[in-house]
Amino acid sequence: MTGERNLAQLLSGMRPRLNPGRYVFTSVQDGPPEGTAPIVSVAEDEGLTLVVRQEEADAAGLPYDYVAGWITLRVHSALDAVGLTAAVAAELAEAGLSCNVVAGFHHDHLFVPYDRVTQAVELLDALAARSV
Template sequence: MHPNQEEPPAHGPAERDLTRLLTGLRPHLDPHRYVYATVTGGIPPGLDPVVTVREDEGRTLVVRQEEADRAGLPYAYVAGWITLRVHSALDAVGLTAAVAGLLADAGLSCNVVAGFHHDHLFVPYERAEEAVDLLGRLAADAGA
């Protein structure tokens, strides 16, 4: 193993095959509302972002809506957080396109964040359950 290569996770290697990725989606909807906010400087006290992105204009935070409200932080885009529980490889090809395309065809915006083990989707909160249903059908169709 190369010195900079990490050990594979205990639950097995990451998946690269698109058909297996799609059949194994197992989407999970977190019950909370999440919002996108931006700050300059550090993360304000009391916030525990699930995503941070550093940009020239400031730091984008994805946080639970109630945390943003408590901190008096203005925000946009109230989202539902869906985790695709398949262990996707970071270099897998086609999963993001398949998922985003499906949701786009249904008129759903989708902001995708790749974690080391899973992909995470932020979709309009009021349509998050619909998105989970669509993803479940995608997984079933891929296995047919």
């Protein structure tokens, strides 16, 4: 099943969903510690970046300095679609919200400051409504 490429369709069909919990970014050298179930992992020269639930990071003694809410854009976006990330980032940036985007095979996932996650969902819902 191929994903959507039409930007207007991508934006109007985002249907952002807030996933429960608090998520943190951390870095390890030897793989995920026992008791963690990473949502995302990225291999970098400096180590393995993990996005995990805050309580898992705390239990494992992992350092972090950014606590995020996780929003899934439920539109099935094609990996070669153009403009969705830019439009979403611009909308959130206008409100002073940082946004860390991870592309999955089916969906895009946004990590935004936890204390402003409700505002981020509202902004994305409004962007979707304007894009119909």
